[in-house]
Amino acid sequence: MIAVIGAGAWGTALANAMAQGEDVLIWAREPDVVASINSDHSNPLFLPGVELSARVRATTDLRDLAGIDLWLVVPPAQFLGRVLGSAPLEAKPTLVLCAKGIEAGSHRLMAEVAAEAAPGAPLAVLSGPSFAAETARGLPTAVTLAAASEGQAAALAERIARPTFRPYASDDIVGAEIGGAVKNVLAIACGVAIGAGLGENARAAIIARGFAEMTRFGVARGARAETLAGLSGLGDLVLTCGSTQSRNMRLGMALGEGQTAEQALAGKLSVAEGAATAPVLAEAAAKAGVDMPISAAVASLLAGQATVPEVMDRLLNRPLRAEVR
Ligand SMILES: NC(=O)c1ccc[n+]([C@@H]2O[C@H](COP(=O)([O-])OP(=O)(O)OC[C@H]3O[C@@H](n4cnc5c(N)ncnc54)[C@H](O)[C@@H]3O)[C@@H](O)[C@H]2O)c1
Ligand SMILES: O=P(O)(O)OC[C@H](O)CO
Numbered sequence: 001m002i003a004v005i006g007a008g009a010w011g012t013a014l015a016n017a018m019a020q021g022e023d024v025l026i027w028a029r030e031p032d033v034v035a036s037i038n039s040d041h042s043n044p045l046f047l048p049g050v051e052l053s054a055r056v057r058a059t060t061d062l063r064d065l066a067g068i069d070l071w072l073v074v075p076p077a078q079f080l081g082r083v084l085g086s087a088p089l090e091a092k093p094t095l096v097l098c099a100k101g102i103e104a105g106s107h108r109l110m111a112e113v114a115a116e117a118a119p120g121a122p123l124a125v126l127s128g129p130s131f132a133a134e135t136a137r138g139l140p141t142a143v144t145l146a147a148a149s150e151g152q153a154a155a156l157a158e159r160i161a162r163p164t165f166r167p168y169a170s171d172d173i174v175g176a177e178i179g180g181a182v183k184n185v186l187a188i189a190c191g192v193a194i195g196a197g198l199g200e201n202a203r204a205a206i207i208a209r210g211f212a213e214m215t216r217f218g219v220a221r222g223a224r225a226e227t228l229a230g231l232s233g234l235g236d237l238v239l240t241c242g243s244t245q246s247r248n249m250r251l252g253m254a255l256g257e258g259q260t261a262e263q264a265l266a267g268k269l270s271v272a273e274g275a276a277t278a279p280v281l282a283e284a285a286a287k288a289g290v291d292m293p294i295s296a297a298v299a300s301l302l303a304g305q306a307t308v309p310e311v312m313d314r315l316l317n318r319p320l321r322a323e324v325r
Pocket of ligand 2: 100128129130131132184187236239240245246247248249271272273
C-alpha cells in the first residue's frame with residue numbers, strides 16, 4: 001500500500017495513478033473530501049470530473065498512515081513541514097516530496113524541511129511537467145524522481161512507474177526541487193506578458209531568459225545544470241508557461257489585465273505556488289548574489305510595489321549584455 005498526504009488536485013491525481021498498481025490511502029484535511037472519495041470515488045472540490053479508482057481510500061486521521069512504507073507528500077509547500085510534524089513517522093517511511101516551492105523565511109527547499117521533520121526517513125523528490133487533471137485521466141506523464149543516489153531513485157521509480165506514468169531517476173535532489181519551484185514564478189511572468197497583451201515574442205523571451213535565471217540560481221544552490229535542462233526544469237517551465245491550465249499562468253494573466261494580487265487570489269481554494277515562492281526566491285537570490293531580474297519583477301508586482309509598465313521598463317532598460325554567462 002502507498003500513502004498520499006494531501007488530497008488537492010495533485011495528491012488526488014497521484015493517488016489515482018498509483019492505484020493502478022497498489023492500494024492507496026490518502027489523507028485529506030477536509031472531511032468532505034474524505035467523504036466524497038470514500039463514497040463517490042471522486043474529489044469534486046479539488047479535481048472535478050475525474051472518476052477515481054476504488055483502490056483509493058481516504059482518511060482525515062494521519063495516524064492511519066502508520067506502518068505504510070512509502071508516502072507521497074503533496075501539501076502546498078508552505079505547509080509541508082507542519083503536516084509532516086503531525087505525522088506518525090516513527091517507522092521512517094520513504095517520503096517522496098511532490099510540492100513545488102521554497103519555504104518562506106528559512107529559504108529551505110522541501111527536502112531540507114522534511115529532513116528536519118522526519119530525521120532518518122529516506123527522501124526523494126518527484127517533479128516535472130504534470131497537470132493533475134491529465135495525469136488523473138491516465139494521459140502520458142513523465143517526471144524526474146530524484147533521491148540520494150541514482151540506485152535508490154531507480155528502485156523507487158520501479159515501484160511507482162505505471163503504464164502512462166514514467167519517472168526518470170536522478171541523484172540531483174536540489175536540481176529537481178529548484179526547477180519546480182522557479183518555473184511557477186516564471187509562469188506568472190509569462191501570464192503577465194500575455195494578460196497585458198505584450199505578445200508571444202515576450203513570452204518566449206521570458207521562457208529563455210527565465211531558464212537562464214533558473215540555471216544560475218540552481219547552480220548556486222548546488223544543482224546540476226543538466227537537471228535544470230530536464231523534465232523538472234525546462235520541461236515544466238515550457239508546460240506551465242504555455243498553457244492556461246496552469247494556475248500560476250492564470251494568476252499572471254489576471255495581474256497583466258490590471259488586477260491586484262489580492263483581487264486575483266481572492267476566494268481561491270487552489271494554490272498558485274509561485275505567489276508564495278516569488279518573494280522568497282527574490283530574497284534568496286539577492287542573498288546569494290544571483291541576478292534574477294524576471295523573478296524579482298514578479299515579486300514586486302505581487303507585492304504591489306510596481307506596475308506592469310514599470311517592471312517592463314525596468315527589464316527592457318537593463319544594460320545590454322552577452323547572452324551566455
Ligand atoms: N495541481 C497540479 O497540477 C500540480 C502538479 C504538480 C505539482 N503540484 C504541486 O502539488 C502541491 C499541492 O498542490 P495541489 O494542486 O494538489 O493543491 P490544490 O490547489 O488542488 O489544493 C489545495 C491544497 O492545499 C491544502 N491546504 C490548504 N490549507 C492547508 C493547510 N493549512 N495545511 C495543509 N494543507 C492545506 C488543501 O487541503 C489542498 O490539499 C503544490 O506544491 C503544487 O505546486 C501540483
Ligand atoms: O497549475 P500550476 O501552475 O500549479 O502547475 C501545475 C504543475 O506544477 C505543472 O507541472
